[in-house]
Amino acid sequence: xxxxxxxxxxxxxxxxxxxxxxxxxxxxxxxxxxxxxxxxxxxxxxxxxxxxxxxxxxxxxxxxxxxxxxxxxxxxxxxxxxxxxxxxxxxxxxxxxxxxxxxxxxxxxxxxxxxxxxxxxxxxxxxxxxxxxxx
Amino acid sequence: xxxxxxxxxxxxxxxxxxxxxxxxxxxxxxxxxxxxxxxxxxxxxxxxxxxxxxxxxxxxxxxxxxxxxxxxxxxxxxxxxxxxxxxxxxxxxxxxxxxxxxxxxx
Numbered sequence: 001x002x003x004x005x006x007x008x009x010x011x012x013x014x015x016x017x018x019x020x021x022x023x024x025x026x027x028x029x030x031x032x033x034x035x036x037x038x039x040x041x042x043x044x045x046x047x048x049x050x051x052x053x054x055x056x057x058x059x060x061x062x063x064x065x066x067x068x069x070x071x072x073x074x075x076x077x078x079x080x081x082x083x084x085x086x087x088x089x090x091x092x093x094x095x096x097x098x099x100x101x102x103x104x105x106x107x108x109x110x111x112x113x114x115x116x117x118x119x120x121x122x123x124x125x126x127x128x129x130x131x132x133x134x135x
Numbered sequence: 136x137x138x139x140x141x142x143x144x145x146x147x148x149x150x151x152x153x154x155x156x157x158x159x160x161x162x163x164x165x166x167x168x169x170x171x172x173x174x175x176x177x178x179x180x181x182x183x184x185x186x187x188x189x190x191x192x193x194x195x196x197x198x199x200x201x202x203x204x205x206x207x208x209x210x211x212x213x214x215x216x217x218x219x220x221x222x223x224x225x226x227x228x229x230x231x232x233x234x235x236x237x238x239x240x241x
Binding site for chain 2: 011012059107108109110111113114115123124125126
């Protein structure tokens with residue numbers, strides 16, 4: 001029995017489902033690289049929000065060392081995808097969202113549904129076609 | 136019910152601001168009396184914690200829904216605590232009046 005993984009807190013889901021290389025000189029690799037939500041979040045916190053690892057680790061609810069490992073694996077996956085012209089696909093992984101986010105398939109707005117606002121429609125365009133981001 | 140939209144300036148024809156804590160203006164829609172007000176964001180140039188302060192402002196105003204481009208981690212936590220609905224839009228060049236129109240079509 002491996003030790004249980006603590007869930008990593010992810011503030012909000014990425015805005016895409018994946019990335020595709022184009023104009024590759026050789027055949028695009030048929031495989032794809034699976035980037036987990038928590039890896040995306042680690043990369044975002046460290047290299048986009050420019051936080052130091054200690055701060056970012058606290059935010060994600062893991063130790064600094066674990067954060068560094070997640071961040072490293074994110075970088076390596078990106079590097080592999082670039083060098084081997086693989087597609088990158090987002091996968092849910094061991095993430096725990098602070099809130100449940102939903103996305104509207106009509107206007108693509110992403111939103112939360114707080115308990116006080118019981119509503120199963122899009123808050124912007126009122127479409128019924130909304131899905132939870134976790135799916 | 137009060138809805139806040141982050142805005143670049145203080146008119147209906149201004150562009151939607153995709154920042155929350157550092158948005159220039161907040162457009163407040165009151166659905167009860169159909170009033171539309173604009174208030175400047177006092178913390179637009181705060182060195183840190185702009186998102187937190189903006190979220191506090193939302194709590195004080197008793198807002199139900201905030202429409203912006205993205206929310207920082209601290210602002211998210213606080214808005215969630217207040218039970219305020221967060222809506223994120225990726226459209227960059229949309230005008231405030233267009234968003235209001237979309238809301239009114241509900």
